[in-house]
Amino acid sequence: MTGLTHLDDDGRARMVDVGDKATTKRVATATATFTTRPDVIALVQADGLPKADVIATARIAGIAGAKRTSELIPLCHQLALSSVSLDFAFTEDSIVITATAKTTGQTGVEMEALTAASIAGLTLHDMVKAVDPASVLGDIRLLEKSGGKRGNWTPEASEPIEAPGVRTVRPRTAAVIVASTAGAAGTREDLTGPRISAWLSEHDYAVDAVTVVSDADVHLAITAALDAAPAVLITTGGTGLSPSDRTPEATQPHLDRELPGISEAIRTLGSTKTPTAALSRGLAGVSGGTVVVNLPGSTGGVKDGLAVLDGLLDHLVAQIAGGGAHE
Secondary structure (H helix, E strand, C coil): CCCCCCECCCCCECCCCCCCCCCEEEEEEEEEEEECCHHHHHHHHCCCCCCCCHHHHHHHHHHHHHHCHHHHCCCCCCCCEEEEEEEEEECCCEEEEEEEEEEEECCCCHHHHHHHHHHHHHHHHHHHCCCCCCCEEEEEEEEEEECCCCCCECCCCCCCCCCCCCCCCEEEEEEEEEECHHHHHCCCCCCHHHHHHHHHHHCCCEEEEEEEECHHHHHHHHHHHHHCCEEEEEEECCCCCCCCCCHHHHHHHHCCEECHHHHHHHHHHHHCCCHHHHHCCCCEEEECCEEEEEECCCHHHHHHHHHHHCCCHHHHHHHHCCCCCCC
């Protein structure tokens, strides 16, 4: 794309006609960083400000902003949003806002995600201005988007991918991502990542790394792992119903094809031992040429997931690469 689509041949502003575009599932994730003093961060985390419920208020404001994007930005289309979610990650002197918007339609939701992150950040400023009027909202940017003619896009790509398909992966390589906020903070020992890594090594896969990230950062970790083009990517954790569990949402935009039978088999095996296994929302599918599988965060859930993959993974990898028997 080399021209500005919101200008007509005479250079006048216009709303793009999307009537002939295909209706597809569209997802976009954006981020913004709100920087303030460490003592203010502590007040926000403790709800110690005169205006309490800071994060809850910012989240609601972000969702409301996404819903009204077409009223704020004049050339945006009105969209029927199917979902808007916001996550907030804390550092010593900042709050990193991550907003994801979804719809099924004929145009993307980048502006809705960017607006959600921006409005949430402005709301944070409003909530803390009494104690830190010098706080800064910045680094507002799109992290990734999917859907439509151009498929998946991330900032690392020099050009958007024109359509989903099989990328050239590195044979017999794998990556492991552990979604655990406590594990990333060092307050809980991770037992699942090493177990998955050892299992992959036993099956002759060279593991690039076991990456432990917070639930808020799992989407970034998945994007980075897929950019390295491993043959297999296995995640563990973040598949439940807690508000912080985001792994399926972070995975789905990357999948060209889902493999529901694998996810169902993992849930079925787990349900024979614990009824709560049925609550796992883990996904399995193919992203380019990479097999992606979400496993639960418990050691038992990982054991069941690996049991399902045992004897299945090599056959699946071979088929995606264009080989393997079909009977």
